Amino acid sequence: MALWFSGKNPGFASQSTTNQENFSDGNTEQHRVLHNYFDVKVRPFIDLIDSLRYHGIEKDLNLPAIAVIGDQSSGKSSVLEALSGVPLPRGSGIVTRCPLELKLRRAKIAGDWSAKISYDGNSEEISDPLEVEEYICKAQNDLAGDGVGICAELIRLEITSSEVSDLTLIDLPGIARVPVKGQPEDIGQQIKSLILKFISKNETINLVVVPCNVDIATTEALKMAQEVDPNGERTLAILTKPDLLDKGTEQNIVEIVQNKVIHLSKGYMIVKCRGQQQIIDKVTLAKATKDEIEFFKNHQHFRSLLREGKATVQCLAKKLTLELVDNIKKTVPSIAKQVKEQLNETTGELQRYEAGPPTDENEKLMYVVEELSDFTQKVIDLSQGNCGQRNLFPPLRSEFGKWEGILEEQLPCFVKEVEEVIQNYEDTFRGAELPGFINYSVFQTLVRNHVKKLEEPAKATMMSVRDIVYKEFINIAEECFERFPCLLFVAKDRIDNIKQRQETKVTERLENQFHMEYLVYTQDSIFWKTMKENRPGLLNHVKEAAQDLVMDATDLKTGNSDMLNKLSCYFQIGSQRLSDQVPMLIRFFILDEAARMLKKEMLSLLKECDINHLLREETETSLKRGELQNRMERLTMAQNQLNNFIK
Known part of the structure; x- marks a missing residue:
């Protein structure tokens, strides 16, 4: 999927409608220049955090992230599909049963595609995009069991493709209110507790997905985001399913996206992803992306949002990337300070445990x-x-x-x-x-x-x-x-x-x-x-x-x-x-x-x-020493990476 830029962006002027159409095809010189800009200015920040996360530094401190939350059937999976270019588990009820870290990396060679899924010590390469959904379902069954239960263990899915943006998202289970057959009575509370674990962190940007055909003020997802972020400084909302709106309500949606109803510092975006009929008709994601642009260009009320850069998945991808990088820039000094403090603390604690007995x-x-x-x-x-x-x-x-x-x-x-x-x-x-x-x-x-x-x-x-x-x-x-x-x-x-x-x-x-x-x-x-x-x-x-x-x-x-x-x-x-x-x-x-x-x-x-x-040795002592040694290695690695990055 190609990134499409519109509206104001540092270093680039607003694009005309003609340029927007050309750029969406990914064939213009400007397209190449903008991707080069991202490679030089943006990707290093995302790679830094991904590397720290890969080495497990999140066990010691919080890292910048984008957490995706929404009520069931809000269109959350459709948005992530459009961003990743691969089909994800869909259906009614709870589909996302484990947190899914979706790491997208743009390949430099056109047509390149690869993926890897890892969880609970398991790691598998995926060669076919159409198999991603099957692998995710298997991982969820392994972690949460067959059925409709949930699990807090993270599944990591890394996709490298010439058609995606450099972006990392964490998809969380959809908010449920009433348990269905086979679910515990407190399933709603379990899901909320899991979501709060992620969205409560000050380093996390909360991406709230809300359908256009519901009252945004009453959605549980936005309420939860407001509880942990009352000023809306860390919250970005996405409106989905604009084609399902009742006639005469379009202007209300425009005002919401223009931040005139419920104010959020990071604002709103609106997207139109594949509907169920398009999935049945096997409409490709690439075709759906073109149809989405045409929908907003030709819509009487929403074309203004397209011009403002607040519509389409491509604009969303660009905004999310810039928001994530901006968040990383703000938090890197704090992360470096925390790593240094925890490294000193861990060194002192490890000294009290001394080295274990020799093996010879x-x-x-x-x-x-x-x-x-x-x-x-x-x-x-x-x-x-x-x-x-x-x-x-x-x-x-x-x-x-x-x-x-x-x-x-x-x-x-x-x-x-x-x-x-x-x-x-x-x-x-x-x-x-x-x-x-x-x-x-x-x-x-x-x-x-x-x-x-x-x-x-x-x-x-x-x-x-x-x-x-x-x-x-x-x-x-x-x-x-x-x-x-x-x-x-x-x-x-x-x-x-x-x-x-x-x-x-x-x-x-x-x-x-x-x-x-x-x-x-x-x-x-x-x-x-x-x-x-x-x-x-x-x-x-x-x-x-x-x-x-x-x-x-x-x-x-x-x-x-x-x-x-x-x-x-x-x-x-x-x-x-x-x-x-x-x-x-x-x-x-x-x-x-x-x-x-x-x-x-x-x-x-x-x-x-x-x-x-x-x-x-006492089991607890041996385990504690091993834990401290692993933590020491993580923090040392993180400190070296941060020092090199800051230099």
Whole structure:
């Protein structure tokens, strides 16, 4: 199909009727000059966007497009047939069941024709124009199923011909109101949602197809376009079927096309495509194009629209091409900016996912060694306090401080217990001995009872420290092996086994420690030194504790006070021993030894486990990395193309 120019166009004067007729035949020098103009000034813009769309950049940002919408039986398919030069699916009800991207490319050699259809990973060459309809129907059935359902997946049809204009359109399903047999009750809403997905984008020109023989103000297609484009800045309307008008209504149509009724910034066009009878009579598209020009030339009311360049499919093709190119020119700077921003964002996100494991077996071994070494080194650093912000020792010090506080809190209870035992002995069992001489076995019993009360708090301290330590071990494993669920599972299993073994070991050591405390022992020199250094202060401390227990410190007999002083002195020695020994036992077995055991067991995986199994990545991680890598390639390609184009 040849482009026919009329009206005002940059670089070209208005054409006379004679020139219009000659130009429509495609045989004039001016025809050749205008096509050359399009090749140089227009086609590069369309090729740029088509190339970006071909590489999938629409997954990342919106691209300029022309979306074709209309009510059912509005003549939408006829318009697209006239523009493309090939028959498209026709009929009543929903004919377009999937969005169809119709990419038209003008071949430089007369008579050349080729087509390719692609969808859902399938791609097929089409050698005969008459087969296009069949291929589209098959694609729709594959995507939306046999019947009358719809699907949002895009079908791409690329036609290269010497008889078409450089243009890309997206044909959308016709708007339905009432479901027919086999359609879901909400088919109308499904179609509207699909259409809105396309026409809501600010980069999209909305091409609304409306029959002349209906009230344009009531058409659903125009209403939808006005909802997303209330000022009509992105909307162009096409009036079809002018031959079906009732007599006397022609002037109303002229006023609509002249933008005097419902204003649209991009205006209106009017076309006359093949009717059903012409299709039955097998009137060719080329013949229909000539008949259309004759119709408008000879029409009493519409010939003025022809002179204004607002009538015929050829004028429509020219206007659509110029509108699309103008839209592309306006949006290229914004597209370039968005691509740059998203490329930077994708680069940063991809870095967080790192590269996947190598494919070479030797490299895999080295890779897993590095991964395990990194993990075990972090665990060792944690046990030694060399982990920077991940520092275990403040919370451990807090737990051990609580343990020390428990020991200090036991002094008043211990004093009270000793006083009660001494008083009971004085009142009940003391014989001829002088005051203050109590049997040593009583002394041992007092100490052992007191020590026994501390065993459970010590174990509770161990449990608290255990939870803190192994939680951090797990955190490190999750950070290091986040991408490898099998390796993470094995690491957690080893950590859990070590936790159980070390907990049992520490429990036994603590029980042994407290059993040793039952011996009531310290070096004589330590005992006398403590007595000498702390006698006055310790006795006062004991008296204060007695007062806290509402005891009368003045009633403490000298002998009894001496006994309290000795017992409290030993309490101090035993408490100091437990204050250090319990935390040391816990830290050594729960943290230090556990870290070394974990390092040894993790490195033993190299012999015990299949490396390929260990390095099996989490599906989501692998997919996300692949998605980011593909996005990176798309955006990089887009940036290069845009940079070259802008230059």
